[in-house]
Amino acid sequence: MSDSPVIKTMRVVPVAGYDSMLLNIGGAHNCYFTRILVILTDSAGRTGVGESPCHASTLALLARFRPQIEGSDLLRLNATVATLFASDARHQQTAHTDDIHIPQMNPEKFYNATAAIEAALLDLLGQHLNLPVAELLASGKQRDRVPVLGYLFYIADRNLTSMDYQAGHAGGDAWLQLRHEKAMDADSVVRLAEAAADRYGFRDFKLKGGVHHAEVEVETVNALLTRFPQARVTVDPNASWSLDEAIYYGKQLAGRIPYLEDPCGAEQGYSGRETLAEFKRATGIPVATNMIANDWRQLQHALQLNAIDIPLADPHFWTMRNAHTVAQLCHEWGLTTGCHSNNHFDVSLAMVAHLGAAAPGDRLTAFDTHWIWQDGQQLTQHAPQIRDGFLELPEGPGLGITLDMARVEAAHELYHSLPDKNRNDALGMQFLIDNWTFNAKRPALLR
Numbered sequence: 001m002s003d004s005p006v007i008k009t010m011r012v013v014p015v016a017g018y019d020s021m022l023l024n025i026g027g028a029h030n031c032y033f034t035r036i037l038v039i040l041t042d043s044a045g046r047t048g049v050g051e052s053p054c055h056a057s058t059l060a061l062l063a064r065f066r067p068q069i070e071g072s073d074l075l076r077l078n079a080t081v082a083t084l085f086a087s088d089a090r091h092q093q094t095a096h097t098d099d100i101h102i103p104q105m106n107p108e109k110f111y112n113a114t115a116a117i118e119a120a121l122l123d124l125l126g127q128h129l130n131l132p133v134a135e136l137l138a139s140g141k142q143r144d145r146v147p148v149l150g151y152l153f154y155i156a157d158r159n160l161t162s163m164d165y166q167a168g169h170a171g172g173d174a175w176l177q178l179r180h181e182k183a184m185d186a187d188s189v190v191r192l193a194e195a196a197a198d199r200y201g202f203r204d205f206k207l208k209g210g211v212h213h214a215e216v217e218v219e220t221v222n223a224l225l226t227r228f229p230q231a232r233v234t235v236d237p238n239a240s241w242s243l244d245e246a247i248y249y250g251k252q253l254a255g256r257i258p259y260l261e262d263p264c265g266a267e268q269g270y271s272g273r274e275t276l277a278e279f280k281r282a283t284g285i286p287v288a289t290n291m292i293a294n295d296w297r298q299l300q301h302a303l304q305l306n307a308i309d310i311p312l313a314d315p316h317f318w319t320m321r322n323a324h325t326v327a328q329l330c331h332e333w334g335l336t337t338g339c340h341s342n343n344h345f346d347v348s349l350a351m352v353a354h355l356g357a358a359a360p361g362d363r364l365t366a367f368d369t370h371w372i373w374q375d376g377q378q379l380t381q382h383a384p385q386i387r388d389g390f391l392e393l394p395e396g397p398g399l400g401i402t403l404d405m406a407r408v409e410a411a412h413e414l415y416h417s418l419p420d421k422n423r424n425d426a427l428g429m430q431f432l433i434d435n436w437t438f439n440a441k442r443p444a445l446l447r
């Protein structure tokens, strides 16, 4: 294709940043989190970027995909991404052979790798066409800002560990201080919410549950609702509640929360999709999930069972274009569009902004973002902003961001200095509870 820019180089840069001691069913967030940047350059001299969660297997996959990307025509983006998917399908068929040269293809890591490449290609294509990425997704740009929620966590006392958790800066913005301090009960989570609302204008909050007994987490939701009577507040226990518990506590919250996220999961021979369907029938509470509808086949089963209302299609799990297709299905089929998040840098924030900006219809629940915990650690020259409870679409073509290479190289150095590069929330947790290990059916503190 003679008039298409050609992808010249693909650089894969693992990066690290700092995090607070945030609790979830998996344990405590490490003092560091890691991500991957995929940085593409093209023959027109432009740079495109995408971000994904970091894992050694994802890095291995990206190294394997590099020859398929370098030398490809930018305008053949569809074919290039389809080739990556085809390599996945081929592997599925040959996985049973003894061909030890094909590394095991983990579907989640495959999507993470493909998502980062696709985002970087879209960034380049948008720059080439002088259009924002939101205009390249099938519905085109629908809005300039996307509602986002204040993602609240219980925070453990970092002083109980010998890990490198950062301290906040006293005397400045309350959020930048409190996000590093212990917050283990309803009152302190309400204070966190107040500080987040002051800084970002949130009207929606989600409490990360799966930490205390369900009763304590419901108490925290109630405290948030009392303090913010106009706000939409929910809790995500990551399926740690039994179906009976979910129904019991769900009935206490019914009518006051917009939805519950993964209140229960697989148990006693029933799948998570089945227990969520029963939960919905028993309580009438809409269900959001990022646990049981993360690919087309899972989504199909979840919808056939009428188990969910809000598939939280994370562009890092689906790719941006597939997540947008999920948003289209939500629009056409009477579901609600939402988006899951993990810790991330501001490249991911821009990806989420463009996805939300292109989601059709007005049944959109406030998108998740962990960015408020990372705010101040941007890798771009101007990070997208959250104001008045909305994530603003960055201006300019492509993703509308420009990497700050000095910051990227520093984050890359930090990554290389880390002893543990893959996510492992058990490490911090073992400072709180000796020999703590993960149990998918028990909140983290109940051992």
Ligand SMILES: O=C([O-])C(=O)C[C@H](O)[C@@H](O)C(=O)[O-]
Residues within 6 Å of the ligand: 022, 023, 024, 025, 029, 208, 236, 238, 290, 340, 341, 342, 343
């Ligand atoms: O909505 C969710 O389930 C998440 O955000 C999963 C994450 O792993 C969350 O639990 C976290 O980052 O601690």
Ligand SMILES: [Mg+2]
Residues within 6 Å of the ligand: 236, 238, 261, 262, 289, 290, 291, 340
């Ligand atoms: Mg969740």
